[in-house]
Amino acid sequence: MTNEEFEKRKEFILEQRARFAAGMQQLREVQAHTERVVTETEEIVTRFENKTREGSKELNAKFNALVDSQERTTQALRNLTAKLDRFFTERRNRN
Numbered sequence: 001m002t003n004e005e006f007e008k009r010k011e012f013i014l015e016q017r018a019r020f021a022a023g024m025q026q027l028r029e030v031q032a033h034t035e036r037v038v039t040e041t042e043e044i045v046t047r048f049e050n051k052t053r054e055g056s057k058e059l060n061a062k063f064n065a066l067v068d069s070q071e072r073t074t075q076a077l078r079n080l081t082a083k084l085d086r087f088f089t090e091r092r093n094r095n
Contacts (some may be wrong), residue, residue: 001009
């Protein structure tokens with residue numbers, strides 16, 4: 001191998017090594033970016049879960065209040081119907 005061939009191979013190897021190092025640096029940067037994105041996504045998902053949980057609790061409380069109100073209204077209507085029935089029955093019996 002001549003000096004010239006040796007220098008060409010050496011230059012080729014150094015160039016390949018530099019490309020490899022640059023590629024590795026890019027991979028590190030992409031990996032760091034990916035890790036940041038994953039962390040941010042996890043934080044967003046956690047906040048979403050918490051908000052959804054809070055919203056569900058609030059919705060359940062409102063739904064339960066609505067059901068209770070409906071039950072009270074139904075009972076009040078039953079009581080009113082019973083009173084009206086008694087009133088008209090007593091009125092009919094008097095006549």
